[in-house]
Amino acid sequence: MDKDTYYSWARRKGISRRDFLKFCTMTAAMLGLDSSSVPKIVKALETKPRVPVIYLNLQECTCCSESFLRSAHPLISDLIFNMISLDYMEVIQAAAGIQAESARLKAMQDYYGKYVLVVEGSATLGDGGIYCTIGGMTANDLLKECADGAAAVIAYGSCATNACIQGAYPNPTEAVPIRRIVKNKPVIDVPGCPPIAEVITGTIVHYITFGEIPELTSQGRPKAFYSKRVHDGCTRRAFFDAGQFVEQFDDEGAKKGWCLYKMGCKGPVAYNACAVIEWNGGVSFPVKSGHPCMACSENNWYDTSTPFYTHLADIPNNAIGRNPDEVGMAALGVAGIGVVAHAAATIVTKTGEKRQKQEK
Numbered sequence: 103m104d105k106d107t108y109y110s111w112a113r114r115k116g117i118s119r120r121d122f123l124k125f126c127t128m129t130a131a132m133l134g135l136d137s138s139s140v141p142k143i144v145k146a147l148e149t150k151p152r153v154p155v156i157y158l159n160l161q162e163c164t165c166c167s168e169s170f171l172r173s174a175h176p177l178i179s180d181l182i183f184n185m186i187s188l189d190y191m192e193v194i195q196a197a198a199g200i201q202a203e204s205a206r207l208k209a210m211q212d213y214y215g216k217y218v219l220v221v222e223g224s225a226t227l228g229d230g231g232i233y234c235t236i237g238g239m240t241a242n243d244l245l246k247e248c249a250d251g252a253a254a255v256i257a258y259g260s261c262a263t264n265a266c267i268q269g270a271y272p273n274p275t276e277a278v279p280i281r282r283i284v285k286n287k288p289v290i291d292v293p294g295c296p297p298i299a300e301v302i303t304g305t306i307v308h309y310i311t312f313g314e315i316p317e318l319t320s321q322g323r324p325k326a327f328y329s330k331r332v333h334d335g336c337t338r339r340a341f342f343d344a345g346q347f348v349e350q351f352d353d354e355g356a357k358k359g360w361c362l363y364k365m366g367c368k369g370p371v372a373y374n375a376c377a378v379i380e381w382n383g384g385v386s387f388p389v390k391s392g393h394p395c396m397a398c399s400e401n402n403w404y405d406t407s408t409p410f411y412t413h414l415a416d417i418p419n420n421a422i423g424r425n426p427d428e429v430g431m432a433a434l435g436v437a438g439i440g441v442v443a444h445a446a447a448t449i450v451t452k453t454g455e456k457r458q459k460q461e462k
């Protein structure tokens with residue numbers, strides 16, 4: 103295995119020790135680790151050889167690759183580039199055809215049992231898998247071949263984790279998530295359309311530091327990033343609780359940044375870190391920018407989130423404890439009622455929280 107470490111590589115690239123330490127601290131925080139983990143991450147990145155990564159592109163649109171290639175944080179994109187040899191990534195590698203396939207086979211042989219396989223895109227079962235072929239192989243066969251020698255497999259993006267748009271009804275190619283094909287290796291699901299770059303970086307750093315995959319949710323996703331709903335950390339949440347909803351994209355509520363629930367926001371059912379980590383180095387995320395969340399991280403989201411601009415019929419774990427339609431009508435009708443609704447909603451929320459505490 104390559105003896106070069108991430109730190110020695112970063113230093114050669116002119117990255118300062120201070121920036122390196124900042125990156126380690128930030129990654130520990132993102133992973134939900136306490137401060138005692140920072141020295142462990144520092145030591146691992148200073149001393150452990152880089153983990154080889156083979157990156158496959160199956161049935162997909164490449165938005166996931168775009169997401170991390172365009173990561174605003176220089177160390178994050180550097181980290182990924184440092185780990186992914188251009189020889190192994192079909193979208194950006196210089197090699198093509200037989201050369202590219204030979205490079206993949208050589209990497210698999212050299213690092214057998216040690217490499218991490220990152221897969222973007224779904225597999226496809228229809229008509230023997232002919233709807234996605236690469237280098238003369240079906241995506242399924244390629245996936246099985248690469249997964250055999252992998253230490254772990256990361257399904258990167260909603261195509262790989264839930265088959266995304268191509269898996270929507272009537273699913274003409276019989277697109278399936280990759281865990282339907284890879285049965286003999288741990289598969290870490292990193293859903294999102296696309297996922298946030300920091301999530302895959304954090305997952306790989308965790309693997310380098312602790313030699314094991316991070317703690318996963320019951321759905322096989324890194325717990326640090328997928329245990330809270332977009333709704334829980336949303337910048338518009340106070341307006342939801344107050345019953346102040348945007349009714350049209352150009353109304354007064356929209357200008358004031360009110361809640362987008364009635365415009366079809368699926369944040370209450372979307373388990374993802376968008377509202378916490380945000381995009382482009384923490385500048386914004388879709389809901390903050392004025393567009394409803396589509397719950398792109400959830401299974402079958404193209405079937406369950408459409409029509410996109412129609413609101414959810416029901417809100418699970420609804421903290422305001424009442425129908426947002428009724429609260430919204432009150433807020434629209436009389437300004438004073440909006441205040442009362444806010445107070446009532448807050449009371450309901452607090453009572454609910456108290457009850458939950460008592461029940462624990």
Ligand code: SF4
Pocket residue numbers: 332333334336337338339340342360361362363367368369370389395
């Ligand atoms: S419904 Fe959407 S816009 Fe409203 S608080 Fe929840 S996530 Fe934010």
Ligand code: SF4
Pocket residue numbers: 294295296332372374376387388389394395396397398399
């Ligand atoms: S805000 Fe919602 S739709 Fe947008 S990326 Fe996050 S989970 Fe997906």
